[in-house]
Amino acid sequence: ERKTDLTRLLFSISSLADLGQEVSSAKDVEEKMRSALYVVSGMFSVPRAALLAYTPRRRCMEVLAGKGVDAAPDIRLCVDAVHLKSFPMNELVACDDLAGSPLYERNREAFRRLGTKTFVPLFAKNECVGALSLGKRLSRNAYLRSEKDALKAAAHQLAITLQNARLFLKLSEKVAENKRLYENMRQIYLDTIQAFAAAIDFKDDYTKNHSLRVATYAAAVAGDLGWQEKDIEAIYIAGLLHDIGKIVIDSGIINKRDELTTRERDVIRTHPQVSYSILSKIRFPWKNVVQFIRHHHERIDGGGYPDSLSEGELSEGAKILNLADAFDAMVTDRPYRDRLTLEEAFREIRRCRGTQFDGRISDVFCDLLRKEMDGDVMQARILPQLRKIGALQLEPAGTLYEA
Structure with missing residues (x-):
C-alpha cells in the first residue's frame, strides 16, 4: 500500500509539473485553461470537470473550460458577495458539504448539470477568481491527504493563471480603448488639418x-x-x-x-x-x-x-x-x-x-x-x-x- 501511495505521489508531482508547463505556455487563455483542466482531471481520474471564471460585474461564474460536460458554455453559477466570504481558499469542498448552503440552493440545477462532486473555490491574493468543479472519480470517492495537498497546489496555479488572464484582459481592454481614443484624436487632427489646408488654398x-x-x-x-x-x-x-x-x-x-x-x-x-x-x-x-x-x-x-x-x-x-x-x-x-x-x-x-x-x-x-x-x-x-x-x-x- 505504501508503494501504491508513493506511486500516486510521484504521479501527482509529475502532473503538477505538466500543469505548470500548460499554464505558462504561449497558448491563448481558453486553450491554456482547457489543457490545464485536462491535466488536473487526469490527476484524480475524473471524467467530468469544469473550470469556471468569476465575473464580479455580473456576480456569476461562467464555464471557461469543460470536460465531459454537455452545453457547458451556458452553465453559470450565480454568486453573491456573502457566498464568496464563506469559501475556503483553494481547498476542496465536497458536494455533500455544499448542500443546504445558499450557494448550492440557488444553483442546484447548475451543479447537477456540471456533475459536481467536489467544488474548489479559486483565490488569488485573497480575491475569488473562479472555481474548479470535479465530478465523480473513477477509482475512489475519497481524496487522500496527499491528493488534497496536490489538488490545493493545482488550484493555486489555476487561480494565479485566471487572475493573470483577468489582468491581461483588463489591460487589453484598456489598450483597445486608448487605441480607439487615439484614432479618434488622430481623425480630429486630420479633419482640422484638412480644414486648414482648404483655408490656405482658398x-x-x-x-x-x-x-x-x-x-x-x-x-x-x-x-x-x-x-x-x-x-x-x-x-x-x-x-x-x-x-x-x-x-x-x-x-x-x-x-x-x-x-x-x-x-x-x-x-x-x-x-x-x-x-x-x-x-x-x-x-x-x-x-x-x-x-x-x-x-x-x-x-x-x-x-x-x-x-x-x-x-x-x-x-x-x-x-x-x-x-x-x-x-x-x-x-x-x-x-x-x-x-x-x-x-x-x-x-x-x-x-x-x-x-x-x-x-x-x-x-x-x-x-x-x-x-x-x-x-x-x-x-x-x-x-x-x-x-x-x-x-x-x-x-x-x-x-x-x-x-
Missing part, C-alpha cells in the same frame, strides 16, 4: 487643392522609398500644412498677375518661416512635421530659403516636399504663367536634378509616375490628382523621363 485663386496634391505626391514618394506608415503620415500632414504661412500674406501679392517686385518676393519668401512659427507651438503626434515645412523651399545646392541649407543638411522629408511642391506648381496654372505639360515638367525636373532637387528622389518620383501611367502599380496615387486638374497628356509615359 486664399489663392489658382491653387485650389494644391496642398492636398502636394501631400499626396509626397506620401506616394515616401511610400516608394520604404518609409514606415507613421512617417508617411507625417510627410502627408506636412504637405497639407506647408503653405499655412501664406495666411498672413496679402492676397494681392499672392494673386498678382504681373512680375513681383523684390519686396513682394521677399514677403512671399517669409511663408516657410511663418509656417514654422505657427506650427512649432503645436505638439503633433508625428515627428519632424514642422522641420519638413520650414525647409520645403531649400535647394540641394544651398540656394533656397529661409536657411540656405545644402544637400547634407536637409532631411529626406524636406527634399521630398520640395519636389512635390515644385512639381504641382509646374503642372498648374499660376497668375503669372500657364501650366507646363507633363513632358515639360519632367524636362524641368531633369534639368534641376542635383541643383534644386535631390537626384534619387527625382528618379523615384518620375519612375513612380511613369509606372502609374503604364498601369504597372496596384493603386495609382499621383495619377488621379493629375487627372482632376486636367494635367494628363497623351504622350507615352516612357518618353517623359529618361534617368
